[in-house]
Amino acid sequence: AQSVTQLDSQVPVFEEAPVELRCNYSSSVSVYLFWYVQYPNQGLQLLLKYLSGSTLVKGINGFEAEFNKSQTSFHLRKPSVHISDTAEYFCAVSVEGYDKIIFGKGTRLHILP
Amino acid sequence: EAGVAQSPRYKIIEKRQSVAFWCNPISGHATLYWYQQILGQGPKLLIQFQNNGVVDDSQLPKDRFSAERLKGVDSTLKIQPAKLEDSAVYLCASSLDLAGAQWRPGELFFGEGSRLTVL
Numbered sequence: 001a002q003s004v005t006q007l008d009s010q011v012p013v014f015e016e017a018p019v020e021l022r023c024n025y026s027s028s029v030s031v032y033l034f035w036y037v038q039y040p041n042q043g044l045q046l047l048l049k050y051l052s053g054s055t056l057v058k059g060i061n062g063f064e065a066e067f068n069k070s071q072t073s074f075h076l077r078k079p080s081v082h083i084s085d086t087a088e089y090f091c092a093v094s095v096e097g098y099d100k101i102i103f104g105k106g107t108r109l110h111i112l113p
Numbered sequence: 114e115a116g117v118a119q120s121p122r123y124k125i126i127e128k129r130q131s132v133a134f135w136c137n138p139i140s141g142h143a144t145l146y147w148y149q150q151i152l153g154q155g156p157k158l159l160i161q162f163q164n165n166g167v168v169d170d171s172q173l174p175k176d177r178f179s180a181e182r183l184k185g186v187d188s189t190l191k192i193q194p195a196k197l198e199d200s201a202v203y204l205c206a207s208s209l210d211l212a213g214a215q216w217r218p219g220e221l222f223f224g225e226g227s228r229l230t231v232l
Contacts, residue, residue: 004155009153042225043224043225044156044221044223045222046221049218090155092155092219100158100161100168101146101221102158103148103155103156105153105154106153106155
């Protein structure tokens with residue numbers, strides 16, 4: 001069965017600094033990978049996804065992620081964060097062809113002024 | 114386009130009482146999910162419907178949780194009797210039909226959730 005590990009529960013970063021949120025997955029079959037964002041008191045929304053093709057995927061709000069099959073990773077990056085990026089970020093995986101999404105435990109991004 | 118609607122937003126009950134949550138998905142979305150999100154954890158899938166049929170309920174505690182989607186549109190999740198460990202946010206999400214031509218993998222649309230506190 002597939003699973004997702006988010007290595008950091010919280011990441012503090014200064015405003016306008018770069019950030020990387022780490023995600024590793026495990027699966028014996030081809031997977032789809034996703035990052036979702038949850039702003040305070042809101043539901044989750046899709047930030048970006050990797051299905052196939054280019055390993056570098058771009059999402060909303062200037063975020064991007066790189067799929068690395070050899071390292072089974074899908075880390076999320078942003079070159080310069082803003083206070084509005086304060087949120088919880090969830091990495092998720094699904095098996096190719098199926099619509100069951102498994103979420104990681106989440107990483108809370110704290111933006112420091 | 115209206116989003117996924119959930120109610121109530123907040124509910125406080127005592128253990129052993131019952132509670133029900135309602136969800137209305139985005140119009141035209143055949144697949145509906147209920148997730149449980151305990152504080153500090155990621156969402157855990159409880160049940161997945163395709164139209165009004167159950168696709169996956171392997172993690173639904175069936176001795177106390179039940180869910181239905183009678184007409185293939187809105188859905189109700191019930192807990193009876195509630196336990197302290199049921200305190201969580203219950204998230205409803207919907208997506209386009211898995212078999213449909215417009216299916217976009219992993220593109221779930223979530224409601225704002227229903228926060229349950231069991232005392």
